Amino acid sequence: MDTIFAQATAPGRAGVAVIRVSGPEATRACRDLCGDLPQSHLASLRTLRDVDGSVLDRGVVVYFPAGRSFTGEDVVEFQLHGSIAVVNAVNARLAAMEGTRPALPGEFTRRALDNDRMTLPEVEALADLIDSETELQRRQAQHVMGGALESAALRWRSALVEAGALVAVTIDFADEEVPVDVSPQVRDLLTGVLRDLKAEIDGFGAVERLRGGYEVAILGAPNAGKSSLLNAIARRQVALTSEIAGTTRDVIEVRVDLGGLPVTLLDTAGLRETEDRIERAGIELARARARSADLRVFLSDDGIFPSEAGEDDLLLRSKSDLHGARGISATTGEGIEELLETIRARLVSLLPGVGLAIRERHRDAMAGAATELHMALNAIDSADHTELVSHHISLACRALDELMGRVDVEDLLDTIFSSFCIGK
Incomplete structure (x- = not known):
């Protein structure tokens, strides 16, 4: 089997860069670079040299013997200064060695699976853990990854x-x-x-939503304050606002973390009858996205809501700073935190617990x-x-x-590991 190597940390300039080597030639590669092989599982300071003896870098080297490593093979990790030039030089040195090659996406994890260091569900949970954006997604992935x-x-x-x-x-x-x-x-x-x-x-349906995220649609008549609310929640201008009705014609999406829940807020076109063909298409798109959303929030600055608003929807008076009625205000921030907590509570009620x-x-x-x-x-x-x-x-x-993953899953493996980054 080939010996593989890759940068295990994110590419680009950083404080530390980790290059991982796994396979039968990992120990020889370490000796060629450092002159010797450190004691097992002991972080050791070494000087890495090129073929001509010139210094590539000075860093920490850790050796994990076969059977006691992530992949189940001999593994050596080089913890180097996070210079792009240093990483490129060490990778070039490894690529020039006989029997070594750059790793494919997810290849280290696939070797861990092949060597019975992980089960297939644990591999899938690891992919979810890497992709997790919120605390609840992390907990869900760790729950399964823990066996x-x-x-x-x-x-x-x-x-x-x-x-x-x-x-x-x-x-x-x-x-x-x-x-x-x-x-x-x-x-x-x-x-x-x-x-x-x-x-x-x-x-499963609720757990799948936690993995992929929830959608909350913000609806209402033109100039009801939908885009202003979205900008206030995002704390930046993500949607264009103006006094001209019909400014928003496409669905604008903003991803937020609501207390551990991944939520995409949808700012939609104002609901009204119009002769403008483009605006009418935007309104139909708004209605379609709203129908598939997990929760709908209707805004109204005059307290009159469209007939399509249902009992399961949230109905809120907007622009409370102007009319004085209790509600929300994108200008002063009144009611926004309460709205976000209400949205979170409604979405949490859809969860049956970590599955x-x-x-x-x-x-x-x-x-x-x-x-x-x-x-x-x-x-x-x-x-x-x-x-x-x-x-x-x-x-x-x-x-x-x-x-x-013990039978009939071989055809799934390429798809699963293609989602992993190189070096994992």
């Missing part, structure tokens, strides 16, 4: 194996009298697993297992059911193996 999904899947599989063993006893003694009817025990085991799977499947199924692949595998368990439970009630029950339990176990 929660694996523990649950092993518990479910253990229960199914026990149920399958009980059914097998019935099959083995088909020609003899079995002293105890095992059907109630089998039913209890299958029902318990099915209940857990259904809870995860039912909560284990964070990818559609997880949900599909769980749904497949649940289907087989339904069929197994139905078969228990029928005559001559034992072989059929055993068959469906076996298929449910296979679905859980797919969930853990």
Whole structure:
């Protein structure tokens, strides 16, 4: 297998840059650069030299032997000064060595998977952790990355194996009298697993929204203060404002972190009847985006709201600094913090808690297992059911193996690792 290398820190000028090397030639590469190999897991100061003996840099070198590293292979990390020139020089030196090459995106993590240092759900959670923008996204990713999904899947599989063993006893003694009817025990085991799977499947939609983020649409008549509110929340001018009705014609999006929730606020075209073809198209786009949003906020400066505003929408008087009524003001900031807290509370109510199924692949595998368990439970009630029950339990176990990435996932790996950055 090739020895791979890459910069593990973000490219560009920085205080420190880390270059990671993994593979059978990692220790030789370290000796060629530094003259010797540091003691395992001990940060050591070394001088890195080019082929002609000239100094490339002076930095910290750490060696992780095979079996005790992230990838499971020999790994050496060079912690260098974060100069673009230094990184380029060391990378060029590594590229010139025999048996080494630049890493592909996610290749270090893929080797960790191949060497049983990580499970596939942990790899997927790591990708989510790297992409996390908010505290709740981080917690969700850490929950799965910490092995929660694996523990649950092993518990479910253990229960199914026990149920399958009980059914097998019935099959083995088909020609003899079995002293105890095992059907109630089998039913209890299958029902318990099915209940857990259904809870995860039912909560997937909300968990998926947490991963991808929520959308909140701000709607109202022209000049109701929608763009001004968006600018006030963003604390910068992201939307053009004027007294001319119809200024906003496209949907303007601003991403914010509301107490750990990733939320995209949508500033939409003012709702009114118009002969302007472009403005009318903008209004239709506003209505379409609002229909798919998780929450809608209607603004009105005169207290009159459009008929399409529903009981689940937030209705607010805007420009409270001008008319004196209780509401919000983008000019003074009145009511904005309360509005954001209300939005957050409404969105949190959509969350069932941190779930284990964070990818559609997880949900599909769980749904497949649940289907087989339904069929197994139905078969228990029928005559001559034992072989059929055993068959469906076996298929449910296979679905859980797919969930853990043990079977039928090879075609997914390239897609999964393509989302990783180089050096991870």
